[in-house]
Amino acid sequence: MISTVERRFWARETSTEWWDHIIMEVWDDEQWLQNFRMRKATFMELCEELAPTLRRKDTRLRAALPVEKRVAIAIWKLATPDSYRSVGNQFGVGKSTIGIVLMQVCRDINRILLRRTMTLGNVQDIVDGFAQMGFPNCGGAINGTHIPILAPPHLASEYINRKGYFSMILQALVDHCGHFIDINTGWPGKVHDAPIFRNTGLFWKMQAGTFSPDRKITVGDVEMPIVILGDPAYPLMPWLMKLYTGKLDRSKDWFNYRLSRCRMTVECAFG
Structure with missing residues (x-):
């Protein structure tokens, strides 16, 4: 006899209040510079450049992370000495997601933007x-x-x-x-x-x-x-x-x- 076990999908409850309302709505340019090393306008321009390759579709199980949040996670990790666990808690995602998103954003910056922005200058x-x-x-x-x-x-x-x-x-x-x-x-x-x-x-x-x-x-x-x-x-x-x-x-x-x-x-x- 083979018995079956009914399984259920689950995820730990997380909060995105800090990202959705504090960072995106309250922080001024000085706070963006201190934490992300760039102003909000520069950040949004970066998101616009990377959106075609970073945008993901929602599934039946969960909604996809917005492009802005993906880029923010990567920039925050690069700009601070925080651990994956700490960044995950800040943005309301799992630490494995932090690692995946970081690699995706860095790969796309390297592939799309690097040769366009790294120039000899005047x-x-x-x-x-x-x-x-x-x-x-x-x-x-x-x-x-x-x-x-x-x-x-x-x-x-x-x-x-x-x-x-x-x-x-x-x-x-x-x-x-x-x-x-x-x-x-x-x-x-x-x-x-x-x-x-x-x-x-x-x-x-x-x-x-x-x-x-x-x-x-x-x-x-x-x-x-x-x-x-x-x-x-x-x-x-x-x-x-x-x-x-x-x-x-x-x-x-x-x-x-x-x-x-x-x-x-x-x-x-x-x-």
């Missing part, structure tokens, strides 16, 4: 900005940072960085204001910055002279192209400057000071 403004900080004909500062991750199920040892935790490396080039103008991510934490850099599109574009305009200045009797600034981990190139090492005279020490001052923009951007 090169002359960038060069002028770095010149005011002390370094001439500079088009950006480059560095890498480690993003902590959970131990991957395969090749885990490749992701342990020199500080002893699992990470993935983000390499970024920023302008004089700390705005990101080129990014590359995905390399395991164990890999050194130099080989990562040599395998990026930025390296090959700089090598070919196609990343920035061909604007040279003369320093002494040497023609200097637009350069980027890196730390000692990066290779010295005609278009990549890094610090002098060893015994320094006054001019080299002054060069190092100016380079370090400008390169701090990328450190501050990561911070």
Whole structure:
């Protein structure tokens, strides 16, 4: 004899009052900036851009999450150190939903918006900005940072960085204001910055002279192209400057000071 058990669909009771009425109706731009790192108008514009791919249909079991709520969940998680459980409680959804929504929104931003919004910007403004900080004909500062991750199920040892935790490396080039103008991510934490850099599109574009305009200045009797600034981990190139090492005279020490001052923009951007 086979007995059957009648099953019922259920879900824990949650509240969306905080999102529906407090955030969407009460918060002003200052509160949006503090918590979402953007104003409400910018947020709504982002939702409009992503709506065609993020919108889902209602089912017989439950209503689909609105696009605005999906984007808000992802931005909140990216902008704060809150756990999945904490974010889920805030927005009235399960913690597994937080993980799914976060990946969907990040994927669509990367696929739809990244190449449209990540641009070199006004090169002359960038060069002028770095010149005011002390370094001439500079088009950006480059560095890498480690993003902590959970131990991957395969090749885990490749992701342990020199500080002893699992990470993935983000390499970024920023302008004089700390705005990101080129990014590359995905390399395991164990890999050194130099080989990562040599395998990026930025390296090959700089090598070919196609990343920035061909604007040279003369320093002494040497023609200097637009350069980027890196730390000692990066290779010295005609278009990549890094610090002098060893015994320094006054001019080299002054060069190092100016380079370090400008390169701090990328450190501050990561911070």
